[in-house]
Amino acid sequence: MWNPTNKKLDLELVGFALIALLILVVLPLSVDAFRLNLVGKYLTYAFVAVGLVLCWGYTGILSLGQGVFFGLGGYCMAMFLKLEASSVANTKIQSTPGIPDFMDWNQLTELPFFWVPFKSLPFALFAVIAVPAIAAFILSFAMFKRRVGGVYFAIITQAVAAVLTILIIGRQGYTGGINGITDLRTLLGWDIRTDGAKYILYFVCCVLLLGSMFLARFVLSSKLGRLLVAIRDKEDRVRFSGYSVGDFKIFIFCLASAIAAVGGAMFSLQVGFMSPSFVGIVPSIEMVIFCAVGGRHSLVGAVIGTLIVNWAKTSFSETFPELWLFAMGGLFIAVVLAFPRGLAGLFTDQILPLIKRVGMRTGALPKPAPAE
Amino acid sequence: MSNSTDFLLALEGVTVSFDGFKAVNDLNLYIDKGELRVIIGPNGAGKTTVLDLICGRTRVSGGSIKFKDQEITGLKEHEIVRRGIGRKFQTPSIYEDLTVFENLELSIPRGRNVVGALFWQRSEEVVERVHQIAKMIFLFDFLSRSAETLSHGQKQWLEIGMLLIQDPELLMLDEPVAGMSVSERAKTAELLNEIIKHRSVIVIEHDMKFVESIAHRVTVLHQGKILAEGDMDTIQHDPKVKEVYLGH
Ligand SMILES: Nc1ncnc2c1ncn2[C@@H]1O[C@H](COP(=O)(O)OP(=O)(O)OP(=O)(O)O)[C@@H](O)[C@H]1O
Numbered sequence: 001m002w003n004p005t006n007k008k009l010d011l012e013l014v015g016f017a018l019i020a021l022l023i024l025v026v027l028p029l030s031v032d033a034f035r036l037n038l039v040g041k042y043l044t045y046a047f048v049a050v051g052l053v054l055c056w057g058y059t060g061i062l063s064l065g066q067g068v069f070f071g072l073g074g075y076c077m078a079m080f081l082k083l084e085a086s087s088v089a090n091t092k093i094q095s096t097p098g099i100p101d102f103m104d105w106n107q108l109t110e111l112p113f114f115w116v117p118f119k120s121l122p123f124a125l126f127a128v129i130a131v132p133a134i135a136a137f138i139l140s141f142a143m144f145k146r147r148v149g150g151v152y153f154a155i156i157t158q159a160v161a162a163v164l165t166i167l168i169i170g171r172q173g174y175t176g177g178i179n180g181i182t183d184l185r186t187l188l189g190w191d192i193r194t195d196g197a198k199y200i201l202y203f204v205c206c207v208l209l210l211g212s213m214f215l216a217r218f219v220l221s222s223k224l225g226r227l228l229v230a231i232r233d234k235e236d237r238v239r240f241s242g243y244s245v246g247d248f249k250i251f252i253f254c255l256a257s258a259i260a261a262v263g264g265a266m267f268s269l270q271v272g273f274m275s276p277s278f279v280g281i282v283p284s285i286e287m288v289i290f291c292a293v294g295g296r297h298s299l300v301g302a303v304i305g306t307l308i309v310n311w312a313k314t315s316f317s318e319t320f321p322e323l324w325l326f327a328m329g330g331l332f333i334a335v336v337l338a339f340p341r342g343l344a345g346l347f348t349d350q351i352l353p354l355i356k357r358v359g360m361r362t363g364a365l366p367k368p369a370p371a372e
Numbered sequence: 373m374s375n376s377t378d379f380l381l382a383l384e385g386v387t388v389s390f391d392g393f394k395a396v397n398d399l400n401l402y403i404d405k406g407e408l409r410v411i412i413g414p415n416g417a418g419k420t421t422v423l424d425l426i427c428g429r430t431r432v433s434g435g436s437i438k439f440k441d442q443e444i445t446g447l448k449e450h451e452i453v454r455r456g457i458g459r460k461f462q463t464p465s466i467y468e469d470l471t472v473f474e475n476l477e478l479s480i481p482r483g484r485n486v487v488g489a490l491f492w493q494r495s496e497e498v499v500e501r502v503h504q505i506a507k508m509i510f511l512f513d514f515l516s517r518s519a520e521t522l523s524h525g526q527k528q529w530l531e532i533g534m535l536l537i538q539d540p541e542l543l544m545l546d547e548p549v550a551g552m553s554v555s556e557r558a559k560t561a562e563l564l565n566e567i568i569k570h571r572s573v574i575v576i577e578h579d580m581k582f583v584e585s586i587a588h589r590v591t592v593l594h595q596g597k598i599l600a601e602g603d604m605d606t607i608q609h610d611p612k613v614k615e616v617y618l619g620h
């Protein structure tokens with residue numbers, strides 16, 4: 001079982017360094033601009049996986065609706081970008097110039113009130129975090145204060161994902177409907193569609209991801225992190241030790257959701273659109289699979305798992321698109337049954353002891369003191 | 373019974389029914405400051421339910437529970453704990469994935485909100501307190517061990533330690549020696565006699581030998597009601613008690 005010794009945390013730091021090396025140096029030097037942008041897209045999902053390590057891996061709260069928060073963050077960013085792309089000059093052929101094209105197609109003649117503040121970049125950036133965090137707070141407050149947990153909570157999050165998707169698709173005049181918010185062009189006049197911009201945005205994404213990982217590490221290595229494990233293990237014992245368990249669950253769920261939302265915003269910036277296909281049930285479950293494959297108790301594992309599964313998905317669906325969903329389902333079942341702690345667990349349980357043994361035989365590593 | 377302010381804990385007319393079945397029925401129970409009370413009774417008598425009611429895990433259907441002369445029915449569980457009531461569960465309830473040290477540290481009654489827990493510092497004082505309690509519960513040599521590797525008896529001690537570190541005024545132990553070896557039982561009796569010097573303790577126990585070794589005052593519960601109350605000698609010779617419980 002998982003045991004938070006200092007040694008394990010040091011190993012984690014090594015993992016962070018390797019990830020930083022991989023995404024900041026190795027990949028930018030070895031793949032072309034198109035592929036690098038693709039990696040950048042994968043990395044936005046890694047934010048969600050990092051959040052899932054916090055709430056699922058450590059606290060035992062399985063959310064099958066993280067796409068909601070990824071999507072809300074992405075939409076907040078996309079709304080700002082869309083408004084900038086819909087300047088009067090760019091949209092003079094519309095019957096109402098100055099509003100997003102899909103609104104014009106849906107006979108709207110005025111910008112809806114909730115779009116207006118998104119003309120401001122500071123507000124939009126604030127909303128990227130605040131809107132998903134508030135949504136997560138309302139949902140988790142309602143559930144955890146009533147002691148709804150486990151499978152029931154997972155089902156509720158699925159329902160929320162389904163409802164939000166239906167809402168976005170149904171209200172296309174306000175949301176862009178099933179196509180989402182597309183044709184995003186500039187950020188304060190800076191064209192985000194060029195290779196150069198994508199290159200820079202990729203690095204911004206990497207830095208934010210590493211920042212989120214360090215934030216998560218700080219939380220998990222604090223006493224609060226140990227409390228989360230305690231809650232996962234014996235919720236009642238924590239409660240009868242004088243803690244208000246609900247508060248801690250709400251906190252970690254909101255944090256996980258806010259981190260997912262940053263990923264969503266980086267998605268809109270790097271890929272140039274946001275649509276309901278990243279909000280619903282299927283993408284939400286996919287994100288859980290990324291985390292499970294990598295190892296839900298490991299921040300490093302979750303990021304690596306996300307990269308590997310997405311890379312597999314891209315290569316797979318280029319050749320056999322119709323088989324991908326089956327492959328993914330199979331992968332999930334295999335991981336749950338054979339490696340419940342994912343690749344990270346495989347590494348610490350199998351590969352690390354092997355390295356140590358080989359290291360000792362060759363004399364590269366000192367022999368440990370004999371066990372008692 | 374005299375003025376109610378003499379009691380640390382007073383249950384009056386407490387009743388709880390599960391779908392019409394009265395697990396505890398019009399119960400009156402008074403615990404003094406510094407008292408060690410043992411509650412015995414056959415399976416299903418309602419012993420655990422009484423503890424559940426006191427610590428807020430189950431809500432009373434009727435009656436009043438006063439702690440230090442203040443009504444505590446209706447308070448949230450963690451609020452009751454913070455008033456000074458600690459409770460050990462019937463099956464050892466510890467954090468298996470954490471070390472013994474961490475189990476004890478998490479039980480220290482400080483840094484109990486989100487911000488406090490996030491910026492908690494493991495000070496000298498904290499380490500000392502954990503060491504002090506670990507010695508009391510015979511687990512000093514096991515501090516860095518993962519709690520899941522402890523024996524059943526050691527897990528029981530650890531949970532008692534997690535309560536002691538909170539320094540509650542009232543400690544409630546549900547079958548603390550269940551699953552313990554004879555020598556572990558003796559050590560636990562010694563531990564209880566130490567603990568009781570500073571607080572009131574309610575112990576639920578089946579093991580009559582153990583009860584004899586610690587008991588001051590015994591309450592016999594049967595079908596949700598008090599059947600008899602008194603010192604161990606009186607109880608053992610009470611014909612009603614013999615009939616329903618000791619029976620041999
Ligand atoms: N939440 C509940 N819902 C329904 N019935 C319950 C509930 N809790 C307890 N009971 C019933 O109340 C009665 C008393 O149970 P309780 O656990 O208090 O007994 P006990 O004296 O602790 O027994 P034991 O010695 O076996 O631990 C039992 O018949 C039990 O089935």
Ligand SMILES: [Mg+2]
Pocket residue numbers: 419420421462546
């Ligand atoms: Mg019981």
